[in-house]
Amino acid sequence: MDIIVCMKWTPDTSEADLTVDKEGKDIRKDDLDFDMNDWDRFAIEEAVQLKEKVGGKVTAVAVAPEDAEGMLRECLARGADEAYQLWDDAFEGSDGYAVAAILAKFIKDRPHDLVLTGTLADDDCGGQIGGMVAAMLDIPGSTLVSKIQISDGKLTCHRELEGGLYESIEMDLPAVLSVATGLNEPRFVSVRAVRKVAALEIPTLELGDLGLEASAVGSDGSRIRIELMELPPEGEGAEIITGKAEEAAAKLAEILKEKGGIGS
Amino acid sequence: MTIQEPANVALAGIPAPGLAFVILVAALCLFAYIMNRRIDLLRKAMPDPRFDDIGERIRLALVYGFGQWKQPRYLVGGIIHILLFAGFMILSLRSLTLIGRGFSAEFNLPGLTGSVGMAYEVLKDYAVLMVLVVCIVAIIRRAVFKPARYAHAPGQGHEAEAYVILGMVSALMLTDMIYDGSHLAATGHTDAGLLPAATVASLFMAGSSPAALNALHIGGYWAHILIFFGFLNYLPMSKHFHVITAIPNVFFANVDKGRIKPVRHGVDEWMDLDECGITRFESFTWKHVLDFYSCADCGRCTDNCPANAVGRSLSPRMISIKARDYAYKYYPVFGTAPDPGDIKFVGDVITESEIWACTTCGACENECPILIEYIDKIVDMRRYLVDQGQVPQSLQKPMQAIKKKGNAYGGAKGKRAAWTKELDGIEVKELKAGDATDLLFFVDSCGSFDPRIQELSRSLARILAKSSTDFGILGQDETDSGNEIRRLGEEGLFEQLAQKNIAAFQDRQFKEIVAFDPHAFNAIKNDYPERFPIVHASQVIDRLIKAGRIRLSSDYLAGRVVTYHDPCYLGRHNQIYYEPRQVIQAVPGVRFRDMERSFDRSFCCSGGGVMLWYESEEEKERMGERRVRMAEQIGAQVIVTGCPFCLINLEDAVKTTGNEGKIEVIDLVELVDRSLV
Numbered sequence: 001m002d003i004i005v006c007m008k009w010t011p012d013t014s015e016a017d018l019t020v021d022k023e024g025k026d027i028r029k030d031d032l033d034f035d036m037n038d039w040d041r042f043a044i045e046e047a048v049q050l051k052e053k054v055g056g057k058v059t060a061v062a063v064a065p066e067d068a069e070g071m072l073r074e075c076l077a078r079g080a081d082e083a084y085q086l087w088d089d090a091f092e093g094s095d096g097y098a099v100a101a102i103l104a105k106f107i108k109d110r111p112h113d114l115v116l117t118g119t120l121a122d123d124d125c126g127g128q129i130g131g132m133v134a135a136m137l138d139i140p141g142s143t144l145v146s147k148i149q150i151s152d153g154k155l156t157c158h159r160e161l162e163g164g165l166y167e168s169i170e171m172d173l174p175a176v177l178s179v180a181t182g183l184n185e186p187r188f189v190s191v192r193a194v195r196k197v198a199a200l201e202i203p204t205l206e207l208g209d210l211g212l213e214a215s216a217v218g219s220d221g222s223r224i225r226i227e228l229m230e231l232p233p234e235g236e237g238a239e240i241i242t243g244k245a246e247e248a249a250a251k252l253a254e255i256l257k258e259k260g261g262i263g264s
Numbered sequence: 265m266t267i268q269e270p271a272n273v274a275l276a277g278i279p280a281p282g283l284a285f286v287i288l289v290a291a292l293c294l295f296a297y298i299m300n301r302r303i304d305l306l307r308k309a310m311p312d313p314r315f316d317d318i319g320e321r322i323r324l325a326l327v328y329g330f331g332q333w334k335q336p337r338y339l340v341g342g343i344i345h346i347l348l349f350a351g352f353m354i355l356s357l358r359s360l361t362l363i364g365r366g367f368s369a370e371f372n373l374p375g376l377t378g379s380v381g382m383a384y385e386v387l388k389d390y391a392v393l394m395v396l397v398v399c400i401v402a403i404i405r406r407a408v409f410k411p412a413r414y415a416h417a418p419g420q421g422h423e424a425e426a427y428v429i430l431g432m433v434s435a436l437m438l439t440d441m442i443y444d445g446s447h448l449a450a451t452g453h454t455d456a457g458l459l460p461a462a463t464v465a466s467l468f469m470a471g472s473s474p475a476a477l478n479a480l481h482i483g484g485y486w487a488h489i490l491i492f493f494g495f496l497n498y499l500p501m502s503k504h505f506h507v508i509t510a511i512p513n514v515f516f517a518n519v520d521k522g523r524i525k526p527v528r529h530g531v532d533e534w535m536d537l538d539e540c541g542i543t544r545f546e547s548f549t550w551k552h553v554l555d556f557y558s559c560a561d562c563g564r565c566t567d568n569c570p571a572n573a574v575g576r577s578l579s580p581r582m583i584s585i586k587a588r589d590y591a592y593k594y595y596p597v598f599g600t601a602p603d604p605g606d607i608k609f610v611g612d613v614i615t616e617s618e619i620w621a622c623t624t625c626g627a628c629e630n631e632c633p634i635l636i637e638y639i640d641k642i643v644d645m646r647r648y649l650v651d652q653g654q655v656p657q658s659l660q661k662p663m664q665a666i667k668k669k670g671n672a673y674g675g676a677k678g679k680r681a682a683w684t685k686e687l688d689g690i691e692v693k694e695l696k697a698g699d700a701t702d703l704l705f706f707v708d709s710c711g712s713f714d715p716r717i718q719e720l721s722r723s724l725a726r727i728l729a730k731s732s733t734d735f736g737i738l739g740q741d742e743t744d745s746g747n748e749i750r751r752l753g754e755e756g757l758f759e760q761l762a763q764k765n766i767a768a769f770q771d772r773q774f775k776e777i778v779a780f781d782p783h784a785f786n787a788i789k790n791d792y793p794e795r796f797p798i799v800h801a802s803q804v805i806d807r808l809i810k811a812g813r814i815r816l817s818s819d820y821l822a823g824r825v826v827t828y829h830d831p832c833y834l835g836r837h838n839q840i841y842y843e844p845r846q847v848i849q850a851v852p853g854v855r856f857r858d859m860e861r862s863f864d865r866s867f868c869c870s871g872g873g874v875m876l877w878y879e880s881e882e883e884k885e886r887m888g889e890r891r892v893r894m895a896e897q898i899g900a901q902v903i904v905t906g907c908p909f910c911l912i913n914l915e916d917a918v919k920t921t922g923n924e925g926k927i928e929v930i931d932l933v934e935l936v937d938r939s940l941v
Contacts, residue, residue, distance in 0.1 A: 012674070014674060015673070015674045015675055015676065016676065031676070031678070033668060033669060033676070035668060078653070185657055186657075186660070187652075187653025187654065187655075188650060188653045188654070188655035188660050188663070189653065189664075190650050190651060190653070190754055190756055190757070191535075191667070191754065191756025191757045191759075191760060192535050192540060192651060192755075192756045193651070193653065195535055195756070
């Protein structure tokens with residue numbers, strides 16, 4: 001089975017002091033550390049586990065600049081058989097739609113039984129890629145997939161729903177699945193594991209290699225234009241409740257009731 | 265009345281010397297064969313150069329082997345063992361003499377003739393009686409009083425073997441007594457004062473016919489010989505192999521305390537090896553296999569294991585016992601080895617939860633009477649799991665953060681010195697390459713990023729400033745010490761971290777490094793391939809107090825009862841017990857009490873460094889909670905420790921045990937900072 005996993009290279013904003021850049025259209029990323037999108041970590045793990053069960057080949061792919069090579073190499077260390085980096089200066093400024101178009105073109109040109117990706121990305125939380133890629137390839141897709149089973153060319157997957165429910169979906173292959181976090185336990189990647197795949201080549205495919213037009217990618221190929229990005233204004237009315245635990249709890253309950261946080 | 269000696273009586277028509285010869289040769293051949301099979305596995309195992317430092321090794325053999333130094337740590341069991349061991353030592357000569365007496369009735373060992381021989385006769389007779397009594401006491405103790413540490417889960421132990429051995433030893437003593445007693449009874453030379461064992465035996469034979477005494481004398485002799493050789497050959501087949509292997513095991517013990525073994529001895533480019541860690545049983549070093557052979561199942565390690573105490577599945581002794589069972593089964597003395605099939609040693613025989621449960625506190629190794637090692641084995645098993653990508657999810661995040669950012673907290677490198685900003689009026693020098701200072705303060709990740717531990721960094725900075733000590737930090741150029749990374753089995757990452765810090769050290773000039781975190785202290789002192797002079801904060805403060813450069817007042821402690829919790833990596837791994845206590849004692853009028861578990865029997869708080877993130881699903885309570893209860897027992901109001909992770913674990917435990925407001929946990933550097941005059 002040929003499995004293609006779409007990976008994203010995202011800035012780690014968890015411990016950083018975020019600032020907006022001069023143009024006011026994006027955050028400043030020069031000081032941020034980039035890493036594999038956490039949701040995609042589960043996607044690549046699922047792909048490798050499926051391969052270990054039913055056999056086949058896992059291809060990792062990312063629309064990302066040169067610096068992201070480390071992430072793709074990590075995918076190889078995690079068990080992917082090959083990895084491709086899709087990058088061209090023309091790709092700069094692509095929105096979800098344009099990135100999906102690049103990925104769809106890449107996928108279309110090679111064998112694919114299953115396309116996996118994370119449901120969301122840690123940075124912009126767009127959640128667009130899976131659905132768009134499925135539509136562009138004209139194959140079925142699903143999001144927030146928490147379990148995948150494959151037998152006799154049929155795919156059964158579970159989707160997480162609200163309130164602890166899940167639905168079970170059966171679909172034909174090929175298909176695009178956007179996975180939820182927690183559907184597996186991603187393996188650990190040691191320094192030695194990365195070193196073992198250090199010699200494998202990770203080809204970079206540019207605009208022409210993919211057979212794409214410049215007008216279909218970058219800001220020209222995008223459908224979303226960011227007008228302004230601002231940090232949220234500092235809130236008012238934060239109150240630190242002091243006193244003994246019982247008193248503090250009583251006070252907190254009172255405030256929540258008063259402000260409509262909980263029912264009365 | 266005369267009695268016939270065994271050497272002069274043919275049995276079933278075979279002259280005794282002939283029979284003695286056949287038995288001797290057959291028994292020794294069998295023994296040589298068994299030992300060769302057992303040693304064969306040692307030869308297949310991985311190398312470990314343990315022939316260095318012979319002087320220290322002889323000392324170990326004398327002190328811990330022949331001197332039985334650790335035995336009295338468990339008083340009753342220890343005394344029983346010392347008496348048995350002493351008896352064995354004395355009676356080994358007797359056994360050789362008796363073997364010789366099968367060839368010649370007059371046989372004596374060279375030197376054991378005349379008056380020396382007479383004296384030895386008396387000594388051995390006392391030893392026989394003592395060993396017999398001790399065996400009976402040991403049997404009663406096991407069967408009736410059942411010390412908890414001997415207990416096993418059903419089907420896991422080898423309890424019966426203990427009785428077999430005690431029974432055989434008793435039988436050896438009894439047959440010796442029959443052999444000697446019948447002689448006394450026949451000749452009538454009883455002397456309870458000089459030959460108590462033989463005399464006791466002779467009393468039972470009073471009035472026997474000469475023929476009966478003769479039969480007892482000869483029968484007792486041959487029974488003794490057969491049991492002796494049976495015993496000798498049974499040892500390497502049982503858990504009592506230690507009778508043979510313990511002294512060598514102590515002689516070859518690890519003399520590099522605090523340091524983790526390399527992935528493979530003699531291989532620098534270990535990354536290019538096909539295997540990493542315990543991929544199969546033969547991946548253990550020969551010394552580790554010898555450890556498995558040598559475990560006597562006394563249970564002291566497990567009795568002191570904090571992970572075991574709180575309900576984690578780790579039991580150090582079961583690692584040895586399961587490994588020995590595996591070795592005996594798959595490397596058998598007789599017959600062909602069964603195929604282990606899909607059974608993996610790491611994963612199936614020793615489970616992942618056992619392997620990750622270890623905090624590397626070293627209590628097991630410290631307690632073992634014959635210096636069996638556990639930490640290196642745990643680390644080697646973890647190395648295999650890490651190589652397979654099988655690392656608990658709770659540990660992956662901090663480990664990846666260290667790999668990507670040089671600290672487990674996910675903090676940006678540029679913020680490593682941010683803690684210095686909140687120091688009023690004290691400028692902490694961030695040393696650039698080429699700078700010089702007296703004391704290089706290695707803050708480590710915890711002191712740089714954990715808000716609670718940053719307070720310790722500031723405390724130490726204030727103490728150093730107050731004492732006008734010239735010091736500085738590495739700032740951005742510092743990275744995680746890697747102590748836990750190495751112990752979690754991620755050797756490749758450890759090497760990268762060590763190299764970064766070593767390069768930063770080498771780029772600067774300093775007289776000493778100081779760290780308040782014992783884990784960082786240990787890694788730099790023992791694990792780094794380059795050596796640097798390093799001291800723990802408690803040692804620096806102790807010196808400053810003795811030199812009169814700082815003085816402490818009693819204002820902060822204000823008469824409260826203080827105890828000290830020995831951190832594993834300061835105490836057991838580096839033998840720093842006294843400096844922290846001296847610092848506490850420097851507070852005027854301090855009311856200091858040690859807990860029952862202190863010094864090298866300190867009880868781990870549940871592990872430092874990345875281990876702080878580890879979530880055990882098995883434990884019923886936190887180790888820290890146990891520890892706080894121990895402090896509660898002695899009425900301590902302040903627990904001083906010398907490790908930031910002990911501080912965090914114990915502070916949490918004070919809250920969860922309902923001791924908030926009653927017991928304060930404080931690091932030594934904080935105590936000194938707050939008590940400065």
